[in-house]
Amino acid sequence: MVSRRFAVGRRCSMDTFPPFSRLRWSPVRRRRGCVPAHDPLRRPAGRVEPQLDYLAMTSNWTVPGEAVSPVRHPEAPAPGESIPAHWHGCFGCRGTGDGGLGLDVRAGEGAEVTGEIVVDPAFEGGPGVIHGGVLSSVFDEVMGFSAKLLALEVVTAHLEVDFRSPVPVRSALTVRARVDGVLGRKLYASAEVYVNGAAAPAGSARALFITIDQAVHFRDLVGNSTRI
Numbered sequence: 368m369v370s371r372r373f374a375v376g377r378r379c380s381m382d383t384f385p386p387f388s389r390l391r392w393s394p395v396r397r398r399r400g401c402v403p404a405h406d407p408l409r410r411p412a413g414r415v416e417p418q419l420d421y422l423a424m425t426s427n428w429t430v431p432g433e434a435v436s437p438v439r440h441p442e443a444p445a446p447g448e449s450i451p452a453h454w455h456g457c458f459g460c461r462g463t464g465d466g467g468l469g470l471d472v473r474a475g476e477g478a479e480v481t482g483e484i485v486v487d488p489a490f491e492g493g494p495g496v497i498h499g500g501v502l503s504s505v506f507d508e509v510m511g512f513s514a515k516l517l518a519l520e521v522v523t524a525h526l527e528v529d530f531r532s533p534v535p536v537r538s539a540l541t542v543r544a545r546v547d548g549v550l551g552r553k554l555y556a557s558a559e560v561y562v563n564g565a566a567a568p569a570g571s572a573r574a575l576f577i578t579i580d581q582a583v584h585f586r587d588l589v590g591n592s593t594r595i
């Protein structure tokens with residue numbers, strides 16, 4: 368069985384050494400000539416062109432110089448007021464009892480909002496800490512709410528997150544987010560998360576939101592919802 372898997376390279380003692388999966392693609396194995404028959408690391412012949420669409424979405428996100436400052440809508444919730452859910456079916460807006468994040472987002476000054484959330488044990492990723500994807504959702508949602516202060520309907524086009532330190536389950540998180548700049552339909556936002564009132568952030572995020580006409584954007588999708 369093992370010799371069939373590694374038919375291309377020569378066999379070595381590590382073929383049977385546990386834990387098998389961790390060693391399978393290791394540089395040591397490659398140096399020793401233990402190259403599997405179907406090696407995903409082997410590059411195809413010929414030049415691989417960079418994927419430009421992908422590059423446009425990658426990191427080092429900066430607000431373009433032409434972007435203008437966000438203008439708060441005159442009827443936006445006053446600083447300190449809770450911002451209502453944008454859609455009752457939204458995972459970010461629903462309470463934990465209803466399978467959601469259980470976020471409370473309040474308006475701040477200008478285009479700034481503050482989100483509060485207690486990390487439910489159901490959000491665990493690594494032992495005792497929040498799942499990174501859940502924290503990304505928290506960032507996405509709270510930054511999205513900052514667009515509501517401009518009375519704009521948006522969807523996320525790009526989201527990037529830096530995880531600086533582990534976020535324990537059952538900890539109380541404060542997320543500060545704001546719209547940094549607006550350029551046509553594009554809203555550039557940023558956010559930081561603080562654990563149990565710490566002074567230093569445990570993570571930060573940036574996002575690009577695009578304004579949409581909800582009626583048009585969701586017209587052909589709304590039929591998929593189980594929450595209408």
Ligand SMILES: CCCCCCCC(=O)SCCNC(=O)CCNC(=O)[C@H](O)C(C)(C)COP(=O)(O)OP(=O)(O)OC[C@H]1O[C@@H](n2cnc3c(N)ncnc32)[C@H](O)[C@@H]1OP(=O)(O)O
Pocket residue numbers: 423424453459507508509510511512514515521522523524525551552553575577579
């Ligand atoms: C209160 C609200 C809280 C909401 C929080 C939660 C929000 C979400 O999680 S939404 C769910 C996840 N997001 C989505 O499903 C969106 C899926 N994507 C789409 O539907 C489309 O790509 C959409 C609508 C974003 C843009 O499409 P479209 O309307 O055709 O506009 P398009 O012309 O492609 O892009 C507009 C501009 O944004 C730019 N752009 C779009 N995507 C990106 C990107 N990923 N990176 C960089 N620039 C981008 C385009 O280059 C274009 O720039 P310019 O105006 O300078 O030419």
